[in-house]
Amino acid sequence: MTDLLTDIGLYHYLLTALILFITGFCGIIISKNLLKILISLEIMFCGVTLNLAAFTVFCDEQHMKGVILAIFIILLTTVQITIGITIAINIFYRKSTLNIDNIGDLKG
Amino acid sequence: MEFTKSAAFYFITFLAIFGAVFTVFVNKLKYMLISAFITFISVGLLFLFLTLPFLAVVNIMLYGAGILTVLFFAIVYIKQQNADALASPLIPRFLPFSAGVVLFVLIIFVSLKYSILIPDNESFNYVIPNTKDICVNMFINYGIIFIISGFVFLSSIMGFAVILSKKARGKK
Numbered sequence: 001m002t003d004l005l006t007d008i009g010l011y012h013y014l015l016t017a018l019i020l021f022i023t024g025f026c027g028i029i030i031s032k033n034l035l036k037i038l039i040s041l042e043i044m045f046c047g048v049t050l051n052l053a054a055f056t057v058f059c060d061e062q063h064m065k066g067v068i069l070a071i072f073i074i075l076l077t078t079v080q081i082t083i084g085i086t087i088a089i090n091i092f093y094r095k096s097t098l099n100i101d102n103i104g105d106l107k108g
Numbered sequence: 109m110e111f112t113k114s115a116a117f118y119f120i121t122f123l124a125i126f127g128a129v130f131t132v133f134v135n136k137l138k139y140m141l142i143s144a145f146i147t148f149i150s151v152g153l154l155f156l157f158l159t160l161p162f163l164a165v166v167n168i169m170l171y172g173a174g175i176l177t178v179l180f181f182a183i184v185y186i187k188q189q190n191a192d193a194l195a196s197p198l199i200p201r202f203l204p205f206s207a208g209v210v211l212f213v214l215i216i217f218v219s220l221k222y223s224i225l226i227p228d229n230e231s232f233n234y235v236i237p238n239t240k241d242i243c244v245n246m247f248i249n250y251g252i253i254f255i256i257s258g259f260v261f262l263s264s265i266m267g268f269a270v271i272l273s274k275k276a277r278g279k280k
Contacts, residue, residue, distance in 0.1 A: 016125070023125070042144070043144070067160060074167060074170055074171070077171075088182065
């Protein structure tokens with residue numbers, strides 16, 4: 001039991017990543033605000049990246065492939081969040097709200 | 109030394125999880141940004157614990173600094189101070205959260221019961237070679253093409269964002 005607490009291994013990182021992922025998922029389900037949903041999505045991606053990095057370090061000796069993939073994930077997530085914020089601002093211009101319940105139509 | 113390292117890991121993990129939970133459940137957007145910043149910094153420090161300093165710097169710069177700055181300006185721009193002013197009351201929000209907690213407990217229970225989180229060498233040898241083949245094909249055989257297409261994708265989406273914002277401003 002003491003070894004499990006003191007020897008930090010793969011499963012500690014996996015558990016942390018799982019908690020981050022589920023917290024972000026709960027945030028997406030609970031929140032009504034578009035910006036808050038975007039932040040929750042980002043927390044989910046943090047969990048995914050941490051999961052990937054932990055597997056890379058503990059299962060790949062060269063530490064290169066998974067790191068490159070994680071960097072790509074971070075870059076594309078940044079683009080995604082930027083686009084999301086732009087769309088949120090545009091929606092706020094047109095609807096004067098960010099509540100997703102009031103954004104129901106997809107007409108041009 | 110080992111105990112100090114473990115204690116630091118648990119402290120940073122606590123900060124990351126606490127910041128994430130606080131981000132999800134706080135109402136004020138400025139407090140949400142601060143707690144999200146704590147979460148992203150903590151995740152970057154966890155990358156440092158994994159001896160991945162470059163990934164830690166990228167995570168802190170892009171998530172902790174870049175995106176949160178854009179979000180801060182977006183919040184200031186739309187002048188919306190209360191995140192959940194239009195949200196549903198507490199009871200319907202509590203139900204999906206409890207469902208998420210039940211899902212989490214269920215995943216942990218099933219994982220411990222059937223030893224999914226503690227795989228033996230055979231399962232690792234089964235899973236890892238597939239991932240390894242994908243990585244080898246993607247990043248060694250087609251690495252340059254993949255990186256160039258990624259940058260093209262990045263610049264095109266950023267251009268889309270700029271055009272979209274200009275259009276809305278013109279309509280306004």
